[in-house]
Amino acid sequence: MSSSFGRLFVVTTFGESHGPGVGVVIDGMPPGIPIEISEIQHELDRRRPGQSAITTQRKEADQVEVISGLFEGVTLGTPIAMLVRNTDAQSKDYDALKNVFRPGHADYVYFQKYGVRDHRGGGRSSGRETVGRVAAGALAKKALDSVGVTVVGGTVQVGAVKAVRRDWEQVEKNPVRAPDARAAEEMERAIAEARDRQDSIGGVVEIVARGVPPGWGDPTMAKLDAALGAAMLSIPATKGVEIGGGFGMCELHGSQTNDVFDGQRFLTNFAGGISGGISNGAEVVVRVAVRPATSIGKPQTAATQEGGTTTIEIKGRHDPCICPRVVPVAESMMALVLMDAWLRQRALRGERG
Amino acid sequence: MSSSFGRLFVVTTFGESHGPGVGVVIDGMPPGIPIEISEIQHELDRRRPGQSAITTQRKEADQVEVISGLFEGVTLGTPIAMLVRNTDAQSKDYDALKNVFRPGHADYVYFQKYGVRDHRGGGRSSGRETVGRVAAGALAKKALDSVGVTVVGGTVQVGAVKAVRRDWEQVEKNPVRAPDARAAEEMERAIAEARDRQDSIGGVVEIVARGVPPGWGDPTMAKLDAALGAAMLSIPATKGVEIGGGFGMCELHGSQTNDVFDGQRFLTNFAGGISGGISNGAEVVVRVAVRPATSIGKPQTAATQEGGTTTIEIKGRHDPCICPRVVPVAESMMALVLMDAWLRQRALRGERG
């Protein structure tokens, strides 16, 4: 149950980074949605390693195979299972780390939790698990598209560099995936500097959903805010999430942050498109805090399984900033949340939903 | 399903603010835990209105009645239902607002979602729903206590005023519930000023859990971070959540934020006690962004159900800053998350969990 997300649109991922493969099962996909494998592959290509000089140089083709749930190009309404084989798993790289708990990694807690662990590449805790999420996200986006909902996203901060503009057309035109061409250059520079110092750097990713009608989401425990909070904080390396005005509103007054609704539209969007847990028709806006990648080349003190400490330098091919590759994952999670909300509203009210 | 929280320790709230009452059902409480009604009442008293000059002057006794699941002072392991009657429901106050969508409130989205709504006092969207959460939290805290886990919390920011110290003993000694006596005075002043201007002000609440052993929480979708994100963002008026270093880490490097573990303990706590979604033995630290209360006396433009607009001044007795009353609610949600994680770990590994 810990590997599933959603109540009506249920997405379950599986796989270790150095096992035979990773994948996903989607249960609850509406039938009759046309989808090409290439559309799924396109999203996976946005997530995969080796895309630019500022992402990890690992080579994973990440070719997706659809095992079930599609027939003659449309969804059947039955579970859609997808599998991506692990091909560039250089497990030997990890032999030296077999009994070491890498700083900032999940090695120690996995050992405490399970008493056994696949030490190779983080096993289940690897970011590679998000392959399944992105494959599912591709299908969710396709289905949402049929009701006029689209999801965009980008890197809006790296270190101290913040994007000023939100020009989503720019996102795929720079390796940082920033919606601001000028800021993108500065961000790229900041990432390259960190990489060259064998270090990593943090940032912020923003995801926006357009076309969400009023009425999606639930009050109380299953607020849309809450679902987004869970969705985003389930992505590796994320440590914060804010909706609309977010933390910035803490310093303001109600007379400033109450969005005025003129009966047609909201003149401001401090609520981030969600009031009382339910979409209000404005853009749904979420920002996610991405911590600096924990895999760095710099020498670090690390505890060992035997109870002592050692010094390690993490070799290999790691991302100096995870933001560019978090973007498609966070978009996918937004899409999963909205799919679930859409289907739930449809259950509650019928076609109106 | 939208009113339930948790998978093994399932808490379901019910009730509208101006209906007969509000309450909660807890399913999954371990048997044999001793609990006094007064312990539950104590927590409810921390949440109830009318506690000080800077909270709403409404008078709700909020007397809890336990309907089931307790016998001779201990839990039976069966569902615990608790009921609190609504007594100060001045529904007439809301007659004028029957066809008005109050700015920042959920009135409009409820109408869009359900096509029908109880307009009196926000109905189900009222903060009054959290009565059930706090009652459940009292029981969760009691059970967690039996395994050495304690939860504390306080207001750490109001407007521009930030708490510098974390002296949790101070929290119940000032009306702001700040863990810093000096900052508390400034915060109180900021709240009083907002109140006197018929306005409201935002803030930040911090919750800390101590004694959580390594191994609680799950990887991937059900990360402890994700559960906390959902928990906190399901509280009315919250619009952001961060774990440990949170958004502050976005400007830092991995060499700064990788917590060093010396085999015994963590020397820093950027991870906020959670690595890879699983508790690592350090304090679990969460901060929640609380927006300024949406009910303000200042004149505001509001849309009407008929499609036009009007100007309203929200009369009545409202909180100029919600933080002091959010503290026990957020503590409760932390306790619910940890109960669930504890029971799940116990399922996975047995008593060790």
Add this chain to the structure above:
Amino acid sequence: MSSSFGRLFVVTTFGESHGPGVGVVIDGMPPGIPIEISEIQHELDRRRPGQSAITTQRKEADQVEVISGLFEGVTLGTPIAMLVRNTDAQSKDYDALKNVFRPGHADYVYFQKYGVRDHRGGGRSSGRETVGRVAAGALAKKALDSVGVTVVGGTVQVGAVKAVRRDWEQVEKNPVRAPDARAAEEMERAIAEARDRQDSIGGVVEIVARGVPPGWGDPTMAKLDAALGAAMLSIPATKGVEIGGGFGMCELHGSQTNDVFDGQRFLTNFAGGISGGISNGAEVVVRVAVRPATSIGKPQTAATQEGGTTTIEIKGRHDPCICPRVVPVAESMMALVLMDAWLRQRALRGERG
């Protein structure tokens, strides 16, 4: 979670038989359904004790109070909590049984499971828990009615006496609730005989749903058959369930039991209205095996909490045959299953569902 039924239409019961009360929370009720309290009370009156000479002579008014989710006579779409106070709880009757495990009862297993138990009247294991189910069933029936689905049921066997006819109009005209006036008299006699011998007798209850359109229910794990199996076997004292031809088909051949569909309707109904787990448009037919009531006056050997045995005669006011009172409970469970299936199909396909 063990006290909840359903995924989209979630019904959670609470309460011990000799505690303050029993009740239910329904989460997932569509908004805008008109419902009178008297309609709920009517169903509870069909379930309550003291209806005739062949049911227990306990006196419980079983007055329902709706705590939430209704406003001006219609459902709000929010959780509906209902409470029934326990008034005829003669707890002293049970003092002698405090350390005795009554044969056939759940006393022993509760003690083993929880280590603590409310011994009075079976506590949570009492049939009194079904009050909540029937209250929820009343609402489910009302909602199903809006899409043309109706649920009927009756006692079709008591001991060796079987109903030959299915005249559902007869059900409320005889104390056995049999759909066959002549058989009803024989059944009544069989029950009276058992009662006079301080014994009890078993029987079979049949529930039929009409107007279910094709397409409700799910394949594989969540088949409509499976949901009905869970629903019926969750009712106290039931030990078997069969759909359509049921166990009788084991002796037949496929050429006999394959229902012929002429494109308009099914000429036979061995499938009981469900093919491959999904409704096929024919009547949904379920039969439930109800064991003889375990509370009997005859002297019986019983184990004690201390590990020995004793002889007990269960005093008090018990049902010699539970079937008449199981009927409204089983109807309710059928209604809960169909509500869930309806809403799920609506989620999958929209209004068509």
Add this chain to the structure above:
Amino acid sequence: MSSSFGRLFVVTTFGESHGPGVGVVIDGMPPGIPIEISEIQHELDRRRPGQSAITTQRKEADQVEVISGLFEGVTLGTPIAMLVRNTDAQSKDYDALKNVFRPGHADYVYFQKYGVRDHRGGGRSSGRETVGRVAAGALAKKALDSVGVTVVGGTVQVGAVKAVRRDWEQVEKNPVRAPDARAAEEMERAIAEARDRQDSIGGVVEIVARGVPPGWGDPTMAKLDAALGAAMLSIPATKGVEIGGGFGMCELHGSQTNDVFDGQRFLTNFAGGISGGISNGAEVVVRVAVRPATSIGKPQTAATQEGGTTTIEIKGRHDPCICPRVVPVAESMMALVLMDAWLRQRALRGERG
């Protein structure tokens, strides 16, 4: 969600019979359980076609590949995904049936439910889906074994022939899988006769779990009986389930069916090992009604997608009696139910569970 079974030990199957493959994801498997692939394969071999003259002559190797969750021969505690490729999918056989709804099959209801369907071999409604259940069952059995719980099962009735003995050692020694060597011969004859007449025949499968300690299962909605009811009625072609004395108890009196417990053990087992929904320490006994296979060679009238009727003779290689192949599936479902109950009890009470 419709393809998942269980709450803590969650088993999700996927796959169509003529798509690339079928499989399963198990989430919630305790870590550290040793398991050999050959143990899983062994169970799959008991389910696969072509085992004897009285099962279908299709040839499916049903080779299982474990994709995740195992490392160096033990479970990791992470999701275990398993895949079996479809190799003998003779899809052309089904071209003639593309627009025909086979009698007794799910063709019609799938079309009604989804509006689209994979007509080849029943698609998702095929018995082939149970491959995933059996693979999961192999793991569940292994884990249960570690706490002394074993599951056995066999065919106890075919047509009018009933097994008299319960000699479970006999089960794998005859093609019918009957626990009674003499009855097995008669059953085999009855099946061969049905086959030779291009017909099929029904039967009853019994599953028994030994070593289940008292205290597993839950009261009310999640009774062990209810879980078994759902489990068994989710198996294709099952239309009835009974626990212990089952339907036979309907003709008896309470003085006959109240199992006497002498403080050490139960002298009879009318309750089938379950009292009030909770295991009582006796053997858990379930019987499942298996209808005659719907695929028969005899000419039958069938409706077409266009609304008319036609006459069909189902060619191909089908099981004249499904019971022998249902046995491993029903054993698996029993094992899944018990795994879930075990883990839940462990959550509730710790290691004792």
